[in-house]
Amino acid sequence: MNDSDVQITAQEALDFHSQGRPGKIEIVATKPMATQRDLSLAYSPGVAVPVQAIYDDPATAYDYTAKGNLVAVISNGTAILGMGNLGALASKPVMEGKAVLFKRFADVDSIDIEVKTEDAQRFIDAVELLEPTFGGINLEDIAAPDCFIIEQTLKERMNIPVFHDDQHGTAIIAAAGLINACELTGRSLKDIKIVCNGAGAAAIACTELIKAMGVPHDNVIMCDRSGVIYQGRTEGMDQWKSAHAAKTTARNLAEAIVGADVFLGLSAANALSADMVKSMAPEPIIFAMANPDPEISPPVARAARPDAIIATGRSDFPNQVNNVLCFPFLFRGALDVRATTINEPMKIAASHALAQLARETVPEEVAAAYGGMMHKFGRDYIIPSPFDPRLMEIVASAVAKAAMDSGVAQKPIADMNAYRASLRARQNPTTSVLTQVYEAARAKPKRVIFAEAEEDVVLRAAVQFKQDGYGVPVLIGRDARVTEKLIGLGANPDEYEIHNSVQSPLVEKMVDRLYNRLQRRGYLRRDIQRMVNRDRNIFGALLLQMDQADAMITGVTRTFGQTLRELRRVLDAKKDATPFGIHVMVGKTHTVFIADTTVNERPSAEELAHIAEKTAGVARRMGHVPRVAFLSFSTFGNPAGNWLNNIRDAVAILDARRPDFEYEGDMPPDVALNPALMKNYPFCRLSGPANVLVMPGLQSANLSAKLLRELGGDQVIGPMLLGIERQVQVATMASSTSDLVTLAVLAAAGVTE
Ligand SMILES: NC(=O)C1=CN([C@@H]2O[C@H](COP(=O)(O)OP(=O)(O)OC[C@H]3O[C@@H](n4cnc5c(N)ncnc54)[C@H](OP(=O)(O)O)[C@@H]3O)[C@@H](O)[C@H]2O)C=CC1
Ligand SMILES: CC(=O)C(=O)O
Ligand SMILES: [Mg+2]
Known part of the structure; x- marks a missing residue:
């Protein structure tokens, strides 16, 4: 990779693949396998029944097996990305990768299959025999020209979709990008002059599709490793290349590209030079799609031609033209x-x-x-x-x-x-929203204080936060201790900002400031001096208040209550706000926001209404249309109870304020979450299951959140802290590195405002 573009190190990539269970895939059962009865149904004797049914009517395989949602990603490793023929085994990480992308983006179950042969016929026979297992076949990273024969033959022989992604997936994306790039530069497909570098699987398919969409045959020049594919060339040709041979005197890429509108790169890294880019037509369109490294790095292309539209196959530059x-x-x-x-x-x-x-x-x-x-x-x-x-x-x-x-x-x-x-x-929108929040943090990196940087879990989170490009961690701790631990984690201490609360030049100013605030609350100046020197939460909060950072993460070494008390010595609540906490439960297809899980033991009606409004705001920022339920043991007044008034008054307060979200109460969680039960109350104003649950008090809220975290299968985010004048987040003592990174990113991206 080009040094300037590196976002991940080789070691990180290896660690990612080896950590935990090696590789990127596991198989998960969709039915319970707990009892003898389960086993009798799943396997013998019960399994014999669907066997007979499928024998009698093969189409029922889609009803009784996973076939209908199962795609095989199959390769022989002859053209792994742009790395060339490295063989079937070496292609496995890419094929596992494609399989998990199928799952992540479209809930398609997928398994990789690597076939050890470069003989097209043996490959075809092997794949053809797999038809009963799969609903579709995704061929991948098979070199031209065998890929054309393999795909065509399998399409003819198999009655399920067979699709060579490097050919057609790439062509579909490249064509979509080209249509839009032409629109933006006022060009028509009929007139553009294109040079396609590469004449393999991806290049041939892209060229065929764009010609089918209206680009004239004579407007495309294709090059391979031997240069231009011109009419009459004999060396290194095959029938697929011949079909695109151009009538031209140009013999190499440098000659062909002079005056071209579009460069399509489906070849190998660094095949396009800055000088070649300079010779293109005004507002050139450059799709450098070779992976993992493009034909030209975008900064180099941009420097050569500031007026260009540039796309690559990579996710770390704008315009990712990639078949994913x-x-x-x-x-x-x-x-x-x-x-x-x-x-x-x-x-x-x-x-x-x-x-x-x-x-x-x-x-x-x-x-x-x-x-x-x-x-x-x-x-x-x-x-x-x-x-x-x-x-x-x-x-x-x-x-x-x-x-x-x-x-x-x-x-x-x-x-x-x-x-x-x-x-x-x-899809659960939270999954994509979280991804976008991470991207937003990366686009505008903020300074985040990690107040307990001497703790391993915190320091690891800070290092990850920095390495992933989310922002600049500001570490609080003793220099020598933090430095030693950073080295232990393989990080370079010179790249980190460490603040020591005893030696910091800011201490005097901090003491002045805090003394000013607390002198009439019974504190002596020397108490304040000690607090600033010894208490990292106080020191961190003061750093935050003195605009030395944008956000702060703490909470791993002390209980939530104690940490919050320390922070509140320095920080006020936001104007007209009640500080409170939210836990977010993220399931496969649903997300539920629970509040107030951390601060107010017995919230008043006004506070409940405020918590509902603010939590609805967070839900919206995380991709959901909020539907708020005020929870209670009682369903719309039944049974009656002493504690209900607060909840009913909160609903009345919102009635008067007319917020722009749905809300309802009082109701228990089963009515709030289960549409069948909710139907019993046709007057209920929620249009679907609630996704914001406002709890009646801290006891129920905090216990529910903790129970769900310990017992539930959902991912839990939080607690998030809202309503403090600065972005400060108090994690729990049980937080993992990734919990802390998530909180830091959410705080930096302003989701918790
Ligand atoms: N962004 C995306 O979504 C995708 C990108 N790609 C990328 O496209 C590239 C090709 O993949 P694929 O078509 O599957 O592989 P193939 O092996 O089928 O084709 C490779 C082609 O590239 C040509 N080539 C290699 N090096 C050069 C060079 N320096 N100058 C000119 N031509 C060269 C080869 O020439 P010759 O015929 O002379 O050997 C061959 O025609 C890879 O880098 C791959 O990562 C592929 C699919 C999707
Ligand atoms: C993206 C892809 O399929 C490739 O580079 O081969
Ligand atoms: Mg590929």
Whole structure:
């Protein structure tokens, strides 16, 4: 990799793959396997029944097995990314990677299969025999020209979709990006002059698709390692290259690219020089798509041509033209209509859906998560981000519809709107929002104080926070101790800012400031001096108040209550705010915000209403349309109780304020969360299950949150602290490194404001 671009080290990549269970995949059972009865149903004798049913009617395999949602990612490792032929075994990390992307982005179950042969016929035979197992086949990183023969033959022989992603996935994305880049530069596909570097799987398919979309044959010059593929060339040719041979006198890339509008790179790292870029037409379009390193690094291309639109296959530069934007959603749509194949109309539908999506306004809840850094169609946003939560619904439904219209859907969808809603429900918006929050933090790195930096878990979080580019950690601790621990973690202490509360030059100013604040509350100046020197929470809070940082994380070494008391000696509540806490439970498809889980033992009606409003705001910033339930043991007054008035008054306060979210109460959690139970109360004003639960008191809130954290399968974020004049977050003593990093990022990105 180019040094200037490095975001991760080689060691980090190896550690990522080896930590915990080696690799990136495990198989999880979808049915309970707890009792003898479960085993009898799952295996012998019960399993014999679906066996017979499938024998009698093969289509029922989709009802009784995982086939319908299962895709194989299959390679022989002959063209691993742009690294070349490194063999089947070495391709396994990439194939496992594709399999987990299928799951992450489109809830498609996927398994990698590496086949040890470079003989196309043996490969074809091996894959063909797998048809009963899978709902679809994603061929990957197989070199041209064998990939063309392999895909074509398997498509003919198999009755499930077979798709070589490097060919068509790449072509779909590149075409979508090209359509938008042409739109932005006022070009028409009919007129543009394109040079495609590379004449392999990806390059041939991209060229074919863009020609099918209207780029004239004579406007494309293709190059391979031997230079331009011109009419009459004999060396290193095959029938697929010949089909794109150009009538030209240019013989190498440097000659071919003079005056070209578009460079499509599907070849290898550093194949394009700055001088070549300089010779292109005004406002050149440069898609340097080789992985992991592009044909030219974007800063070099930008320096050569400030007027260029630049895209790469990488996630760490704008405009990621990478097939990850396509294959999960394309297969989602194909599987959902049980398509027999993936045909041209389905590919073109995906390409247009992607191009169109980039032009549409980002929805409010997505925009909010970007913290003001909203993506807007333009030169640095010609294609959606893979984390755009709309991709699944838009692309999969376009593909499903095209499959139906072109007659390859075995199970057409009757109600497209219901299908689109089901696609939305497959994803939890929090997952994509969290990803976006991380990206927003990376885009505007903030200074975050880690007050307990001598603690291993905290220091690890600070190092990760910095290494992942989320911001600048400001460490509090004794220099020698923190330095020694940083070295132990493999970090360079010179890159970290350490503040020692005994020796800091800021101490005198801090003491003045705090003495001024506390002198009439019974503190002597020497008490204050001791507090500042000895108490890291007080020292950290003062650093924050003196604008030395944007946010602070603490709480690992003391109880929540004690930590908060220390902080409050320095920091006030926000004007007109009640400090309180939120725990967020993030499940596979749902998120629930619970408040107040940390501060107010018996909140008043006014406080409950305030907590509801602020928690609704956090829910919205995390991608949800808030629906607030005020929880109680009582359901709309039954049974009656002494404690109900607060809750009912809180609802009345909101009635008067008319907030822009749904709220209702009093009700117990089962009514709030279970639509079937909620139906018994037709007057209930919630339009669906609640996702913000305002608890009646700290006892119930804190105990519920802790029970859920210990027993539940959901990921728990928090507690988040709201309502303090500065961004300070108090973690729990049981926090892990990743809990602390998440809190630091949420605080830095302003989600907890
Ligand atoms: N961004 C994305 O989503 C994707 C990117 N890619 C990238 O595209 C590249 C090619 O992949 P793929 O098509 O699968 O591989 P193939 O092995 O099928 O094709 C590679 C092609 O690149 C050519 N090539 C290699 N080095 C050079 C060079 N220095 N100058 C000119 N041509 C060169 C080869 O030329 P010859 O024919 O003479 O051997 C061959 O035509 C890889 O870097 C891959 O990472 C691929 C898929 C998706
Ligand atoms: C992205 C991809 O498939 C490749 O580079 O091969
Ligand atoms: Mg690939």
